[in-house]
Amino acid sequence: MHIGTTLTNYIIETQRQIQGATGEFTGLLNDIAVACKKISGLVDKGDLIGVLGSAGSENVQGETQKKLDVITNEVFLEALAHNGHVAGLASEEMDEIYELPADAPRGHYLVLFDPLDGSSNIDVNVSVGTIFSIIKAPEGVVRPTTEDFLKPGAQQCGAGYCLYGPSTMMVFATAARGVQMFTLDKDFGEFLLTHEDVKIPDDTSEFAINASNSRFWEEPVKRYVDECLAGSEGPRGKDFNMRWIASMVAEVHRILTRGGVFMYPVDEKMKAKKLGGKLRLMYEANPMSLIIEQAGGVSSTGRERILDMVPEDVHQRVPVILGSRNEVERIVGYHAG
Ligand code: AHG
Numbered sequence: 001m002h003i004g005t006t007l008t009n010y011i012i013e014t015q016r017q018i019q020g021a022t023g024e025f026t027g028l029l030n031d032i033a034v035a036c037k038k039i040s041g042l043v044d045k046g047d048l049i050g051v052l053g054s055a056g057s058e059n060v061q062g063e064t065q066k067k068l069d070v071i072t073n074e075v076f077l078e079a080l081a082h083n084g085h086v087a088g089l090a091s092e093e094m095d096e097i098y099e100l101p102a103d104a105p106r107g108h109y110l111v112l113f114d115p116l117d118g119s120s121n122i123d124v125n126v127s128v129g130t131i132f133s134i135i136k137a138p139e140g141v142v143r144p145t146t147e148d149f150l151k152p153g154a155q156q157c158g159a160g161y162c163l164y165g166p167s168t169m170m171v172f173a174t175a176a177r178g179v180q181m182f183t184l185d186k187d188f189g190e191f192l193l194t195h196e197d198v199k200i201p202d203d204t205s206e207f208a209i210n211a212s213n214s215r216f217w218e219e220p221v222k223r224y225v226d227e228c229l230a231g232s233e234g235p236r237g238k239d240f241n242m243r244w245i246a247s248m249v250a251e252v253h254r255i256l257t258r259g260g261v262f263m264y265p266v267d268e269k270m271k272a273k274k275l276g277g278k279l280r281l282m283y284e285a286n287p288m289s290l291i292i293e294q295a296g297g298v299s300s301t302g303r304e305r306i307l308d309m310v311p312e313d314v315h316q317r318v319p320v321i322l323g324s325r326n327e328v329e330r331i332v333g334y335h336a337g
């Protein structure tokens with residue numbers, strides 16, 4: 001009977017090709033997979049186990065926390081903090097970087113995560129996800145500082161997301177080996193390799209943006225969307241389709257599967273509030289940008305490559321425009337004037 005390639009098999013195989021690899025990265029990815037399997041089970045059971053609804057608290061960004069925002073954050077901490085694979089953790093749901101317990105062995109990596117992305121969708125039974133970014137910790141560090149986390153996305157050792165949709169899927173990218181997709185076999189309890197070396201088509205006629213913000217958009221974004229909406233009668237000479245799920249994980253997954261553009265640009269309303277964007281650089285934009293670039297797509301703020309940005313704050317927000325190469329390059333071109 002054929003089992004297939006498990007996530008663990010795949011990582012061990014990858015590790016064999018890296019000289020001097022110790023197995024710690026493999027261990028870390030296993031910890032992340034365990035956390036995601038646990039979260040998948042919680043999301044599946046939903047109302048049956050009373051995990052839906054608000055927690056009655058706010059996170060550092062002033063957003064109302066869902067019960068599952070809090071629970072999934074705890075799952076990640078429990079799965080990662082004690083196994084000697086990380087030296088520190090940072091999360092959307094924690095104001096400060098998380099210091100490991102004094103007795104926990106220290107590893108060589110730092111992980112930044114959004115434990116539940118798209119959490120406004122959780123109560124309406126629409127896809128949500130988890131996003132994670134892995135960077136190297138300074139050698140021998142016991143108590144990493146915020147500065148140790150503030151590395152440009154180009155320095156990520158790996159990044160991924162887990163999508164809790166009709167299937168649970170883990171998508172993982174490293175600069176060395178591109179993007180792979182694994183699907184959770186829930187009977188068997190393993191993620192199995194289902195798509196290897198995923199590539200995004202260069203062209204698309206599908207875009208995703210929250211149109212309720214349109215009156216605040218900057219000129220280049222207005223121009224791009226107007227041209228798409230003008231369809232076959234407009235300058236693009238073809239009709240476009242639009243999707244908005246409000247879970248970045250689900251939007252990125254659609255783009256990896258069939259191409260497209262996703263935009264959460266900076267707009268006048270954000271600028272008035274001194275916000276640089278909606279999405280968070282370190283645990284949303286950076287990991288997704290590594291995945292998109294490794295799949296042959298482009299990821300930009302409109303003005304610069306996201307992976308080149310030097311972070312100033314763990315919770316920093318940035319504009320995000322990512323997806324099929326030719327469309328994102330066109331939008332970047334509109335920003336250049
Ligand atoms: P989170 O649930 O982690 O706060 O992230 C939600 C993000 C992202 O997933 C999504 O693309 C966007 O916010 C949705 O924004 P709107 O509410 O403006 O649709």
Ligand code: MN
Nearest residue numbers: 114117118284
């Ligand atoms: Mn999110």
Ligand code: MN
Nearest residue numbers: 092114116117
């Ligand atoms: Mn979140």
